[in-house]
Amino acid sequence: MLPAFFILIGTHTFGLPFWLAAILGGVATLILLGLAFKKVMVDPMIHHGVLPLVIATIGLAILMKEAVREFYGADAWPFPALWATTDVTLFGAVFAVQSLLILATCIVVVGALQLFLAGTLTGRCMQAAAQNPAVARLLGIRVERMILYTFLINAALVWIAALLVTPIYLAKFTNGEILGLYAFIAALIGGFNQVRGAIVGGLLLGVIDNFCAVYVSSSYRMAVPLLVLIAVILVRPQGLLGRVEERTV
């Protein structure tokens, strides 16, 4: 939600061309949702357990929503599409160019992320820091910095996601809630500690959701992903593809 509005502020308030606003919006996202979120909220609070952090994050969500509403209005805003909104016919089926390009972008981004995580030393250091921070620290890996990187990458992904979905979903101050919840459910279903898991979870959730919308009563559509979530959590708490995190007794 926020990156979309950063970009809109750029184009509307400062009259910037879209591409420049998009880049500046990306930078603002990295700084605010990546760097500042980690340094100002997560770092000081994580020692006190998760609950205070959750509450503070709820507070942050209210703040961001209300700030956008107050300074930008409660309306939804149209958002320029990155590509033409025409259709093409492939193998007898009609596809929107937009959908295909979104799919392509997702594949490229996920591929790049995988490549970065598995193919570069920094990426592997991030994995190491996530899997076993104690050993990583012994090897001289700067665990703190790796964690910061993950926050930055997260912010960047949010920015890309915003660029992709906002033309379809429109920019509105309440957009973040539903999408964020779905992202979280997807990650839980797939397994938290895996890029693969998140992808599988997301795909599965999308497919289930759409099948339900078509075949189950659509007024209970929201229920089915949640039931799947409950089932997954109770049967396989680590997620479909997740690893059991090793515990020391």
Added chain:
Amino acid sequence: MAAAELLKFENVVAGYGKETILHGLSFAVPRGAMTTVIGPNGAGKSTAFKAAFGMLAVRSGRILFEDREITNRAPRELIGEGICYVPQGRNIFPELSVLHNLEFGGVAAPKGTDLKARIEAVMDRFAVLRRKARHQASTLSGGEQKILEIARGLLLQPRLMLIDEPSIGLSPLLVEELFALLRELRKGGITLLMIEQNAKRALENSDYGVVLELGRMRLQDSARAILSDPRIGQLFLGGGLSA
């Protein structure tokens, strides 16, 4: 002329939370030799290693390396000084490949180090690592995993290697191989400080022995002398050295 001792504990007090484990530990590690630390459970052997490697705050006392104080410095800096630490148990990243695990040894290397060449050199030395370089590290056997950890430590060409119970979970034959490897490393000029459960076998392979009890140094001598000391058995079964 460098001092005869590479690493020195001086009256080190340390512990976890409210519990104090090291009650003024002092001993020195001779340069270029292999020293084994033994002692009953709770003597503070592993704690001493952790304190030396900056993983546990030292409350008082000093730790010196090459006559320079390294008390309470971060692991990353100590790696830079040339100390490497191989902790107890399994410390690899099972889902990454063997080669990538090995690479982590060089994360803290100063700029300009030719890590590629060093990795090659290490793999020359440990054929099994080259053979399985592309395999997931979890497919290695217990002994191979320990070798991987030691090889990873060698990447920065350390002067001192701290090894905590390398033989745990290894078959007797593998333990023999492991000790042979350690002797070889010592010949190559690396000072070794090791904790071992299997005190007899470890001492037989070592130059010196240090006996800890209840967080203090009780005895330090040549490995041979300690081996033949009748009081050692008693130490493990109660009564202490003075009894």
Added chain:
Amino acid sequence: MGIGILALAGAFLLVAPLGLKPYGIFILSMWAVMTIAAIGLNLTLGYAGQISLAQAAFVGIGAYVTAWLTTKGAWPFWPTYALGFASCFAVGWILGYPALRVQHHYLAFVTLAFNTLVYLVFRNEEWLTNGIYGISNVPRPSLFGFSLKGGREFYYFCLANLVFVSLAAWWLIRSPWGRAFVAVRENPIRALSLGVDTRRYTLMAFAIGAGLGGISGALYAPLTQFVDPTPFALGLSLNLLLMVVLGGSGYFFGPFLGAIVAVLLPEWLRFAQGYYLMGYAVLVMVMMAFWPTGLLGLADRLLKK
């Protein structure tokens, strides 16, 4: 000193309605009702350490039971009140089972999902709940022939309920059960080895917390006199969680303070017009950053110094 503060607060709650307009009285009544729900959640979360994001669902169940039976069924109030508690107790017991398997954020998500499912039932099962139209004209009860229709009278009724629930919760916390709850929270393995049947106590913590949610709902319905699904969505559960954590999770008076912050504070901040929710959000964040153990956790630390 504690007793002095308590007496002062009690005196204030008793005389406040005399000087307040109906709006203020309504807000105070809402505070009392929400505090009851938060006390329930505090038992589950604060004492027994089981995170639940479903408290709003129980408030909803209690509210619907009361609203439905007193309007369509023309039942008197008290049986519906008891049924509101009992049905939530039963459902809460069942919801406790996942807690025997999973903990922390997994449990949070199971309960969150449950809350949303209950909300969907409220909304979609029109034959039962009148769906999105809601149930209007929920009557306010009378007590010993004395009508509680007026805002002030109903406030005292809510307050009496709050006192009753507080005393019951106080008794529970001081009883062996309270100790067992804390034991389950702090160290279930050791508790088990001391003969504490952690399974039964965990379920009990869920059920009692849920039951208090039901009581809160049974009061909510006649307070607002209109029940529809929207207030019982996830937002209220998060808000109740905020009350418990902000007030001081695991402190007896935490929910009272937390409900002040969550119910009364936004009203006080309204002078800031459009900015009031932002101000509120900032306050919440600041409190959590500096006093992660909540207001009472802070007080506790200051007193010990």
Added chain:
Amino acid sequence: MNTVLQVRDLRKSFGGIVAVDGVSFDVEESEILGIIGPNGSGKSTLFNCILGQLQPSAGDVRLDGRAVTGMRPCDLNRLGVSRTFQLLQIFPHLTVRANLILAGQEHQGSMLSRLVGRPDAGLSAAAERMLGFFRLEHLADEDAGGLSYGQQKLLDVAMAFMAGPRLALLDEPAGGVNPTMLANLRERLKAINAEHGSTFVVIEHNMEFVMALCDRILVLAEGRIIAQGTPAEVRSDPKVIEAYLGRG
């Protein structure tokens, strides 16, 4: 003499690793039995299997002749078996007194009577006696988390005796306790044994402590019993020394 606990051919493996490998022994009434052995010899796993914290892979545990294999720890505890853990396990946010009452309350009355009955479950006097016995009276109303390590350890042990157990299994009661406190602890344990005839099984690394406390000692190595006897016998057994120092 009565046999309180019978363990027959108990086995436990994790994955491929066998932690307890066919252990059998008896514990007689009012006996203090010590179990020693090097790190990783399976002592704590043995305890956890006996006490239902872990499900044994095979074997049989009997309490007073009654099969209790795999019974839930809370049920076993209510049959009169209590334990302490290797690491300190107290409830830091309860007061010392509340810790003690908690340790006894589940033996009093029914679930319902514990809710409506007296808040102390009628255990105040017993808790007071226990406080006195372990010399913790002055700390009764402190949060247990505020005590020193040694005091917490005493409390931990005291909790195991609140319900007047028939059998107490203590896992390293002396671990991390300073020498003065240690003497106190040993003397208290001896006194309980003498006064109430309670039966103890003690895992301990502190040899001095265990040799002075126990009547009989089992030596465990690699999941098996390799020796047993009086402290003196065990101490001079070459197999035991080998287990600790390794073969040459």
Added chain:
Amino acid sequence: MRGLIAVLLLLSGSAFGQVKLAYVGEISGQLAVSGGNFRDGIILAVEEINARGGMLKQKLDLTLYDTQTNPGVARAQMQKAIDGEPYTIFGPVLSGNVKVTLEIVKQAEVPQFIGGEAADLVTLGNPYMFRTSFGQQIGMPKIANYIRDELKAKSIALIWVNNDFGKAGRDQLLRVLKERDIRLAADVSTEAGQVDFAADVVKLKSANADAVFVYSNEEECARIMREARKQGLKGPFVGDTTLLSQKTIELAAEAANGVVGHVGLTVDAPIPEVKAFGERFQKRFKYKPDHNGLKGYTAVYAMRYVTEKKLGKLDRKALAKTLHGLTITPKEEPGILMETTWNDVGEIDRISFLAEVVKGQQQIVKVLPKLGK
């Protein structure tokens, strides 16, 4: 606590010679757009009246109360508003919030101009309640007639938002379609605030109906239209006011073209007074109002007309009584913009429009007469 009392005193303290008005509505939360429009319409009218010397020579003093689109808050805020003893209450816009506050408004006997359009509101027994726009039971037959007579459709695929507004509209529509023997080929419920409508549109498409009826809030309407365009769903698309609102058109861009529907109130109406209002509004608030802006604006003028021209004094009960069965024409009161009648339960009647979106602009195809004529 002292703070609370102080604030309360501050808010309740009324200055002499002012007529107090209250807007209790959705300033934040899910329905902030509609509530915001309604609010700004009121503000504009109040400012205009005050600029011209007020009502009965007294200034109008408007206080805003935010329900956050939340019934519990709405109830509290309505109570707060009533405590301030306002002459008239405007809002809420969300029908559920109208219901939750019904009892206390009725008890307080304050005239209330609601924005809610749910069919049952005026039947719930508050004699002080007046609509500012058609209830759905008035609008829906007009659309159904259009579907039968102009589109000649035999079947309809319906997509609606599952909140009180959408549900009530759907129930009304189902009733009138049945009366006209039009078959319901698909009945797709969606969530308020939903962003992804891919599956829903698939369902509409597979229904193969003669027409598609879209009944949701503005943004969701726009998203549905975009998705429909993406999937090549041909329509024709029919809807009510929200589907043809300025906001929807702006958001859906070219996907909105060709949509036809019934519009109760619109600034694009071919009426000079309405157009002039639209321009004043845009000048004041920098955006183009939707029908809610008109609702708020005309409600204030209706109140003023009755108070000043009919009563000559501030009298709540008389205001309500007089308004029942009254017709106000723009000639008598320019601020009413269009001739408007309230019946004996507060239901509203005035002309409405059939509109079509052509090249991103709402165009009035036909003016539909008042029901009472």
